[in-house]
Amino acid sequence: MTLKMDVAALQEFLREVFPQVSDDFQIDAVGENSITMRLHVDHRHLRPGGTVSGPSMFALADVAAYLVILAHIGPKALAVTTNCSIDFMRKPAAGVDMICEGRLLKLGRALAVTDVLIYSQGQAEPVARANLTYAIPPETINVG
Amino acid sequence: MTLKMDVAALQEFLREVFPQVSDDFQIDAVGENSITMRLHVDHRHLRPGGTVSGPSMFALADVAAYLVILAHIGPKALAVTTNCSIDFMRKPAAGVDMICEGRLLKLGRALAVTDVLIYSQGQAEPVARANLTYAIPPETINVG
Amino acid sequence: MTLKMDVAALQEFLREVFPQVSDDFQIDAVGENSITMRLHVDHRHLRPGGTVSGPSMFALADVAAYLVILAHIGPKALAVTTNCSIDFMRKPAAGVDMICEGRLLKLGRALAVTDVLIYSQGQAEPVARANLTYAIPPETINVG
Amino acid sequence: MTLKMDVAALQEFLREVFPQVSDDFQIDAVGENSITMRLHVDHRHLRPGGTVSGPSMFALADVAAYLVILAHIGPKALAVTTNCSIDFMRKPAAGVDMICEGRLLKLGRALAVTDVLIYSQGQAEPVARANLTYAIPPETINVG
Numbered sequence: 001m002t003l004k005m006d007v008a009a010l011q012e013f014l015r016e017v018f019p020q021v022s023d024d025f026q027i028d029a030v031g032e033n034s035i036t037m038r039l040h041v042d043h044r045h046l047r048p049g050g051t052v053s054g055p056s057m058f059a060l061a062d063v064a065a066y067l068v069i070l071a072h073i074g075p076k077a078l079a080v081t082t083n084c085s086i087d088f089m090r091k092p093a094a095g096v097d098m099i100c101e102g103r104l105l106k107l108g109r110a111l112a113v114t115d116v117l118i119y120s121q122g123q124a125e126p127v128a129r130a131n132l133t134y135a136i137p138p139e140t141i142n143v144g
Numbered sequence: 145m146t147l148k149m150d151v152a153a154l155q156e157f158l159r160e161v162f163p164q165v166s167d168d169f170q171i172d173a174v175g176e177n178s179i180t181m182r183l184h185v186d187h188r189h190l191r192p193g194g195t196v197s198g199p200s201m202f203a204l205a206d207v208a209a210y211l212v213i214l215a216h217i218g219p220k221a222l223a224v225t226t227n228c229s230i231d232f233m234r235k236p237a238a239g240v241d242m243i244c245e246g247r248l249l250k251l252g253r254a255l256a257v258t259d260v261l262i263y264s265q266g267q268a269e270p271v272a273r274a275n276l277t278y279a280i281p282p283e284t285i286n287v288g
Numbered sequence: 289m290t291l292k293m294d295v296a297a298l299q300e301f302l303r304e305v306f307p308q309v310s311d312d313f314q315i316d317a318v319g320e321n322s323i324t325m326r327l328h329v330d331h332r333h334l335r336p337g338g339t340v341s342g343p344s345m346f347a348l349a350d351v352a353a354y355l356v357i358l359a360h361i362g363p364k365a366l367a368v369t370t371n372c373s374i375d376f377m378r379k380p381a382a383g384v385d386m387i388c389e390g391r392l393l394k395l396g397r398a399l400a401v402t403d404v405l406i407y408s409q410g411q412a413e414p415v416a417r418a419n420l421t422y423a424i425p426p427e428t429i430n431v432g
Numbered sequence: 433m434t435l436k437m438d439v440a441a442l443q444e445f446l447r448e449v450f451p452q453v454s455d456d457f458q459i460d461a462v463g464e465n466s467i468t469m470r471l472h473v474d475h476r477h478l479r480p481g482g483t484v485s486g487p488s489m490f491a492l493a494d495v496a497a498y499l500v501i502l503a504h505i506g507p508k509a510l511a512v513t514t515n516c517s518i519d520f521m522r523k524p525a526a527g528v529d530m531i532c533e534g535r536l537l538k539l540g541r542a543l544a545v546t547d548v549l550i551y552s553q554g555q556a557e558p559v560a561r562a563n564l565t566y567a568i569p570p571e572t573i574n575v576g
Contacts, residue, residue: 108521
């Protein structure tokens, strides 16, 4: 399957659509059914003790799922998250970026299913895992 | 079961432990195995089109689950979220608070299970539902 | 909203479509956005120690979600489960039926969202909770 | 990490503990943090139209998660499923085994987190994905 958006196109899309958070997120790589992103962790993402907040990791998982779908269907899609299940497994390391490896497991006419693993940069064991489903409006699937 | 923290104690705890977000969240009521909270929606919680962001609703669900547990075990607990599954069902209304109704379904020695419904104020049908599991460190269950 | 199938119609539908398991499940009540069902627990549902198996409870949650949706859209729907998240919270009691209280939280054009609580008959605290999403094929929503 | 149970030991354990279903499940391979299993699909697992039932796929995911944990902690563990989130993505193929690829993502003192992909034999795209959390009783972690 040919990608409809590359790293530069996804990063530009993010800047246009989510200007208030786009500086937090960087797309490292995108490929067939896969994406690698990072969250530039700063004080807004932290909880007492220096740990990255759950909502910040949820946001990273959500944007990675969104962008790996858009890479395959194009920038015009009004896809929305319908479900996310996330497991927080380990305490994030302090003072480093969080890396998110996402997979597109299904791209159907109406639903797309993804999963992600989230790591603290430099650590081998994942901090969190999540799976997310997006609903793709019928009219958008052909226009990307 | 006697509550170990009332609305005022929970609100004060939130202010001490999460000063950067505590103004966003207001506890309306707490009772046996139940809590009602609200998110004061402002521009930081919005996405293009005026909808409340997924991470903001996740954060509301997470804090409601946390506080209904603390109401039953006391303020010293280092409880951490281990799992959350959330369904986004309807578009939130613009310009109103989000209300969260939480239930404590199980308070075990090691795990607590909760679920929540999230509404836009003034609407009868829920915007989102979530279930969250918290791990309770062994040493904290007796100290509340 | 008027129900399109009552208890008798749902039970008959179950008998026609799932003859191999329909004797296991009994519908106690159905109403607007709600259903009460039971699993007649026998040895096939048990694990060593007399506990009801996880797959048996999953099956009960799944059929309750399915039938509360069909009660609202009619018997012709080819609805399929797309997601289930289930928490097992307590050990089921031995030798009694399991009761399932289901709610229809959203009935959209393409997706229906439900949640359930599962009890051992005679016990106040739930054994399990689950939420299930069903996909409703476009052509079936109008034909019920 | 050295495995405490190999394929033969896991298969024998399954036969002893779950005699009523052990013939359904075959362990193909087990390694560090990974397992491959299969469900021998027969008429008991089918739904009308020849599709494999949701509870049968749930059972396959659950046993794979259980056994990859036991491979690492030994056969005496009384581990129990606390949470499963499963996505059904595609219709299973008729008349073939289902293959389950499981990963052990975290083995903590109290909780183990796993995820699985389920395939119809001979097909490249997964039929289902699931993540499962098991609680490990404190006394069993050291005895395996």
